[in-house]
Amino acid sequence: MNAYKKAITAYEALHPDVKIDYQTFPYDVYNQKLKASFSAKKPPDIAEMFGTWVPEYAKNGLLAEIPDGNQLKNEYYEAPLGGYTLNDKLYGLPLEFNIENGGMLIHPDMLKAQGISQPPSTWDELVADAKKLTIRDGNRIKVKGFDFVSGDNITFTFLSMILQQNGKYWGDNGHVHFQTPEAQKAMTALTSLISGDKVADLTTFGGELDTSDYFFQGGSAMTYRGPWSIAAGLNTYKVKDFEYVPVPSFTTNPPVFAAESGWGLVASQKSKQQQSAIDFIKYLSTNDNLLDWNLNTFTVPAKKEVAENPEFVKANPYMKTSLNILKLGQWIGPIADRDYFFKVINDHFQLMTSGQETVEAGLQNIEKSINDSQDQHK
Known part of the structure; x- marks a missing residue:
C-alpha cells in the first residue's frame, strides 16, 4: 500500500493535471468486486490483477494493449510475463516474479x-x-x-518435477496431459515422501x-x-x-520450474483516461521505480535489470537462491480457473497418499476434472 502511495505521489508531482484515486479492498472480496465492475461496464482505469486472472479479461477485449510490447518482453523474465500475454500482445505489466519453487x-x-x-x-x-x-x-x-x-507447493512441485524430466503437461485445446511417464514418476515420488518415506x-x-x-x-x-x-x-x-x-x-537436468505470473497492473479498454493509465503503468515499471517497489514490498523482481541490480541483491541476501534461477522459470500455462486447478491436484494428492486412490487413477481423475473445467471456460 505504501509503495503505491509513494509512486502515485511522485507521478502526480510530475503530472499536475492527473489525479489518481487509490482504493484498496480485502483480498477475499477483491476478485469478485473486480469482475462485477467490468461486468457493469464501470471498471477502474487501472487495476491490480494477479497474472492468472488477466487472460480471461484480455480475451474478452476488456484490457488495453500496452505499447512497445516486443521491446518490453525482452526486458522481463518469461514466467511472470506469460499471463499478461495474449496472441503475442501485452495487456499489462507484472510488478513481481511470483516464485514458489526452487x-x-x-x-x-x-x-x-x-x-x-x-x-x-x-x-x-x-x-x-x-x-x-x-x-x-x-x-x-x-x-x-x-x-x-501446502496448497501451492504440492502443485508447483509436481509440475516442476515433470518439467525437470523434459516432460510437458499441456496438450492441445488448453488441455492438460497428466497420464504420461513423467507425470507418473513425479507424482509417485511426491506421494512417497509421505506414504513411504514418511518425512x-x-x-x-x-x-x-x-x-x-x-x-x-x-x-x-x-x-x-x-x-x-x-x-x-x-x-x-x-x-x-x-x-x-x-x-x-x-533429475540431473537444471532445476527448471513452473511459475504463475504474479501481481501487476492493467488498464481498462473502456477507460476514458486510457492514455494516462498506460503512462502510469509504464512509469511505475521503469527500472528505478520498479527497484524501489520491489525493495519496499520484499518481492522478487519480474524485470531482469532490477533483479540483477547490485543494490537489490545487497539489500536481499536471503533471496540469492531465487535470483539465481529466475531464468529457469516457465509460465505455468493457460489455466482457466486457478483455484480449481490447484484444488483438484491437492484433493487427489491427499487421496493418493492415504491409499484411497492409486497414482494412476489419481492422475486420470485430475486430468479429466481439469480438462472439463478448461472446456467450460472456453
Whole structure:
C-alpha cells in the first residue's frame, strides 16, 4: 500500500493535471468486486490483477494493449510475463516474479545435529537427509524432515518435477496431459515422501498457519516455500538461525520450474483516461521505480535489470537462491480457473497418499476434472 502511495505521489508531482484515486479492498472480496465492475461496464482505469486472472479479461477485449510490447518482453523474465500475454500482445505489466519453487528454508543446526554438513545437492540426498531429520513421538511426526505440503507447493512441485524430466503437461485445446511417464514418476515420488518415506504428513494441511510458520516455530528442518516467507521469519518470528537454499532438481537436468505470473497492473479498454493509465503503468515499471517497489514490498523482481541490480541483491541476501534461477522459470500455462486447478491436484494428492486412490487413477481423475473445467471456460 505504501509503495503505491509513494509512486502515485511522485507521478502526480510530475503530472499536475492527473489525479489518481487509490482504493484498496480485502483480498477475499477483491476478485469478485473486480469482475462485477467490468461486468457493469464501470471498471477502474487501472487495476491490480494477479497474472492468472488477466487472460480471461484480455480475451474478452476488456484490457488495453500496452505499447512497445516486443521491446518490453525482452526486458522481463518469461514466467511472470506469460499471463499478461495474449496472441503475442501485452495487456499489462507484472510488478513481481511470483516464485514458489526452487528454494527452501532450512535450520542449519538441525542438519548439523544429524551429521549433515551441507544442504542436499541431489534429489536422492534430499530424501535421505529428510529421513534423518524427521523426529517422531510414537507414530506422530514431531519435526518434519522435509515439509512441502501446502496448497501451492504440492502443485508447483509436481509440475516442476515433470518439467525437470523434459516432460510437458499441456496438450492441445488448453488441455492438460497428466497420464504420461513423467507425470507418473513425479507424482509417485511426491506421494512417497509421505506414504513411504514418511518425512512429512497432512496433519497441518489446510490449517490456519502456513508451512513457513511451522518451520519458524521449529516444526520442520527443511521447508519448501517461496522467498516471500523469509520476511515472516525475520520480521514476525525474529528468527535469525535459518538459511534459504536451493532445492535440488528431481533429475540431473537444471532445476527448471513452473511459475504463475504474479501481481501487476492493467488498464481498462473502456477507460476514458486510457492514455494516462498506460503512462502510469509504464512509469511505475521503469527500472528505478520498479527497484524501489520491489525493495519496499520484499518481492522478487519480474524485470531482469532490477533483479540483477547490485543494490537489490545487497539489500536481499536471503533471496540469492531465487535470483539465481529466475531464468529457469516457465509460465505455468493457460489455466482457466486457478483455484480449481490447484484444488483438484491437492484433493487427489491427499487421496493418493492415504491409499484411497492409486497414482494412476489419481492422475486420470485430475486430468479429466481439469480438462472439463478448461472446456467450460472456453
